[in-house]
Amino acid sequence: MTTGTGLRPATSSLREVTGLPPYLRLLAGTQFAFNTGFYAVLPYLATHLGDGLGMAGWLVGLVLGLRTFSQQGLFVVGGALTDRYGPRPVVLAGCVLRIAGFAWLAFAATTVTVVAAVLLIGFAAALFSPAVESETAREAVHREQADGTARARTLAVFSAAGQAGAFLGPLLGSLLLAAGGDWGFRAACAAGVAVFVAVFAGHAVLMPRRAAVHRERPRGGVRHLARNPRFLVLCLAYSTWLIAYNQLYLALPAEVARATGSQAALGWLFALSSLLVVTAQIPLTRHAAVRLAPRTALTTGLALVAAGFALVPATPAGPGGLLPGAVLVTLLTCGQMLLVPAARGLVPDLVDDRHLGLATGALSSVSGLAVLGGSAASGLLLQAPAPVLWGALAAVPLAGAAAAWLLPSGRAAGEAGRTAG
Template sequence: MGPGTGAEVPVPEEAPRTGLEVPVPGDPVPEDPGTAPRPSAPGTPPRAPDPQAYIRLLTGTQFAFNIGFYAVLPYLAGHLGEGLGMAGWLVGLVLGLRTFSQQGLFVVGGALTDRYGPRPVVLAGCVLRIAGFCWLAQAGSTATVVGAVLLIGFAAALFSPAVESETARAAVAHERATGAPRAQVLAVFSAAGQAGAFLGPLLGTLLLFLGGGFRAACLAGAVVFVGVLAGHARLMPRRPRAPRVPHTRAVFSREVFANRPFLLLCLAYSTYLVSYNQLYLALPAEVERATGSQGALGALFALSSLLVVTAQLPLTRWSARRIAPRTALVAGLGTVAAGFAAVPLAPDGPAGLLPGATLVVLLTLGQMLLVPAARGLVPDLVDDHRLGLATGALSSVSGLAVLLGSAASGTLLGAPGPVLWTVLAAVPLAGAGVALTLPRAGARAPGH
C-alpha cells in the first residue's frame, strides 16, 4: 500500500542520519540499508551501499507482497458470509480484527525494526504470513478463522513497517542527494504496490473461475510469500543492531507519542484507512446489490490498481511542484469523501456497476494524493532513529480506528443507501478538517 513532498519543507544544515551517508572516522558504524556489501577488512568502515539498488529491492518487495495479499483479501468477505454463513456484523468484525492485528500492531514491527534492523523482521513476517494463509485455507469455524486472520495481520505488522520506514529513509537520502522530492520515490513504491494489487485479484479471480475456490486462492498467496521469503533471505542486507535503549523508551517514546503534529497526522490518516477498508466491506455489498453477485469485484480492484500504476507518478510529480503536503492531504481526503457521496447519486451504468466504479475511481484518486503526502511528512515530524516506530504508529492509530469502525459499518450495510453512504462520506470529510490544523510545512519534533 505505499507513502509531503519534502521539497517544500526546510532541511536543517545538519540533518539526521538516514543510514545512507558515507561513514567518517570516529562515527558509530551506520545502519546499512543498501545492497549487501562485500566483507571488508577488520577495522575498515563498510563501503557506502548503493541507495538506488536498495530502493529497487524495497520497491520489488512491495510489488510481490501485494500480489500474494490481494489474491486472497478481496474474496474474504464473500467467503465468510456465503461460505461460512457469518452475519454481516460478524463479517465486519472479523475484517476489522484483521486490519487491527495488522495496522494496529505496526507499532510493534516499527519498534523491532528500529532495534534489530529490517532483515530479521521482514523474514519473520514472511514466515508468519505463509502459516496464516495455510491456516485460513483450512479454517471452517469462527474461532479458527479469527485465529488465521489475526496471524495474517500480525505478519504484515512485522513486514510492512520495516519496508516502509526503510523506503522513507531512502527517499529522504535521495532527496538530499539529487534534489528530487522524496514523494517521487514514495510514489514509485506505491505504484509498485498497486501493480501487485492489480495482479493479485486477477490471480484470485482466475483461481475462483477455474473452480479452485477460496482455499486455492489462500494457497496461491502462501506460495507467493514463499518466493518473497526466499528472495529476502538472499538479498536483504544484514546490519548491526542499534545501541540498546531502555525497553519502555523504545516502545513508548515521547518523541513520537507526545508529538502533537504527528498525532494529528495519525488521526487524519486514520480516517483514510477507515474509508479504504470499505473496499472490502461496503463495495462488495454494493456490487452484489447491483449485479446479483461479486463476480465483477476483481475488475473493480483491477481498475483501482491500474489507475495507480498509470497515474500515480504524474499526479505526484504535479502535486509535489504545485501544492503543499498539507494541501495534498486535505484534497485527497475530500476526494475520498466525494466518492462515497456519489454512490447514491450515480445512475446505474452498464451491468449496474457505475456507482461502484465511481466510488473506486474517486477513492483511488484521493489515495494517490494523500498517501505519498502523509508518508513523506513523517520523517519531518520525528527523529530519524524513531522512524520505524513512527511509521508503525501512523498505521497503528489507523488500525484502531478501523477496528472501531468496521463493526459499525457492517451493521450499517442494511440501512437505506443514502444513510449508509452519507455516514461513510462524513468520515474522510472529518479527517480533512483535522488535516487543516497541521502545520503547512511540517513541524519538528522536540529535539529533532
C-alpha cells in the same frame, strides 16, 4: 502520434522504477511480491471458510476481523521491533511466519486451527510491513537529500508496486482455484508460500546487514509520539482516510446491490481502482510533488474522497446503474494517490528518526482502531436515506482535510517534529 501519447505514462512509470537506486528497487519489489502472494489467497478466504468448511456467516466475519486486528492493530509492534533490531531480521521473521501461516491454512479444517493460522498470517504482516514501509520512507528522505528527488515520488513507486501486486494476486488465485474444492484453495495457499519463500531468500541475500538504525536502544518512543501533537493530527487525518477507504467493502457493495440487484459487478469497480493506481500513481505524484506541498496534497486528497461520497446521490444511474459507484471509486482512488504518499512522506518530518519504525506502525494501528468504530457507525447508517448516508460519509474525510490543514506545510516540519516529546 496517438500511440506515442498513450504509451507515455507507462514509459514514464517504467523509467521511475528503473531509475530508483538498487536498494529502493528491492523495497518496491518487496511490496509487489508481498501483495501478490497475499491477494492470491485473501479474496477467496471467506468463500473457503463458508462453502468449503461450512462455517456460519458470523464466524466467517469474526475470523476475517481477527485477521485484520492481528495485522493492522499490531503494526505498532513490528514498528517498535524495527527500531530496536533494524529492518532485516524483522522482515525475515515476518516472511517465515507468513510461510508457516499459509501452509497451515491450506490444511486447517477446524475453527481453532483456522483462527490460529489466520492470526499467524496477520501478525506476519504486522512484522514486515512496518519494517519495509519505514525503511522506504527513510531511504526516500535520503534520496531527496542526495539528488533532490521529492520523497513523494519515491513513495508513489512503492504504492504503485503494491497496487500492482494487489491486482495480479487475485488473478493468480483465480487461476489456481480453477482446480476446484479444497485443492484449488490449497493451490492458492501454495502460491502464497512460494512467493514468500522467494522474498525470504532475496532479502536474506540482498538486504543490508545492520544491527539497527541506531545502536542504542530507543527509549520513550510511545511517550514521544503521545506528546507530539503534529503526529497525532496526522494520525487523525489518516484515520479518516482509512474509514473512508473501508467503505469500498461496506457502503459500495450496498450501493451496487441497490443499483443492479446484485454485487456481481463489484469486481469491475475494484479492477477500476487498481488500474487507476497502477497507471496513474507515478505520473500524478510526479506532478503533485512539484506543485503541491505535502500538507496540500494530503488535504486535497481527502477533499477528493469527500467529494466522491457527496456525489453518489447526485449522480444519475447511467449505464447499468454503476455510474454513481464508478464516480465514488474514481474520486476515492484519485484522492488516495495524492494523500497516501504525502502522509507517509510527512512521518519522517514529524518524529525523531530513532522512532520512525514505531511511528510508521502507530500510524496504521491507530487508524485501524478508528476503522473499527467508524465501520460500526457507518454500518448503522446503511439503511438511512441516501442523502443522510452519503452526506455523513463525506463529512468524515472532510473533517480529516480540515485537520490536515493544521499540519506544517512542508519540510519545515522536521525540526518541529524532532523537538516534540
